Amino acid sequence: FERMALKRGLFVVIEGADGTGKSTQVLNLTKRLQSEGYPCSSMRFPDRSTQIGGMIDSYLQCKSNLSDESVHLLFSANRWELKNQITNTLASGTSIICDRYAFSGVAYTSSKPGFSLCWCMGPDRGLPKPDLVLYLHASEKLAQSRSNYGTERYEKREFQNKVAEMFEEIRAVDKTLTWTDYTVERGIDEVTDDLFGILQKELNSNLVKEVGKLWM
Ligand code: NYM
Ligand code: MG
Secondary structure, three states, X not given: OOOOOOOOOOEEEEEOOOOOOHHHHHHHHHHHHHXXXXXXXEEXXXXXXXXXXXXXXXXXXXXXXXXXXXXXXXXXXXXXXXXXXXXXXXXXXXXXEEEOOHHHHHHHHOOXXXXXXXXXXXXXXXXXXXXXXXXXXXXXXXXXXXXXOOOOOOOOHHHHHHHHHHHHHHHHHOOOOOEEEEEOOOOHHHHHHHHHHHHHHHHHOOOOOOOOEOOO
16 A cells, blocks of 8 residues: 655746736635635735835835845845745645746846846745746736726836836746746636636646756
8 A cells, every 4th residue: 555645735826017917816716726625825925014025015115215136135035035935835735826926026127227137036046946837918908907006116007018028038048937828808707717727737737746946
C-alpha cells in the first residue's frame, strides 16, 4: 500500500493594468474553487496591511512622496515579507490566487523614465515562482468606467498604455513561465466561469514538483 504524496497547492497570479477587474476575479475565483472542493486562499500585492504596505498605500494615495527607486524596493520587500506565507500555504496543499505580483512591480517601475528591465527585476529574483499567470486585458473604455478609476497614482491613460507594453516585454524575458491571456468583455460571472475553466485542468494535475524560484 503506497501513500500518495501530498499534492501541493497551485500558485496562480492574476495580472493586468488598472481597471481590468482583477480584484473582483481573485475574490470570486477563490470562492468558486473553495465551493468546488479545492482548498484555496487569496492574496494581493501590494498587501497594504503590513507596515511596509502602509508606506506603499500612502505613496499610492499621493499622501507621501518617495523616490522611484525606494518605492520599487518597498513593493518588492512587501512580497519578500510574505514569502514564507506563500510557500507554507502551497506546501499545505492550499492553492493561492494572487492579485498582482512581481510582474506588476517590474511593469510599473520600468514604465518610468530611466529604468531598465534588468534593474527592476533584480530585487524580486528568487521569489516563489507562479505556476500560472493569468493576464487580463480590458478596453480603455471599460477600465476607465470602473467606479474608483483615476484616484490613485499611475491611473492615467498614457502611463497605463506604457505599463501594458512593459508587461509584454516582461513575459518575453522568461519563457519558462506560463502566461494565459484573457480579454474581459463579458459579465463578471461569465468571466469567473471562463477563468475557472482555465484553472481546472491545472488544479487536477498532480503537482509534485517543488515551487520554483522566479527569474533564476
Ligand atoms: N504596483 C503594484 C506597483 O507599482 N508595483 C508593484 O509591485 C505592485 C504589486 O500599485 N496601480 C501598483 C499597481 C497599481 C497600484 O495596486 C496598486 P491595486 O491592485 O490597484 O491595489
Ligand atoms: Mg488599481
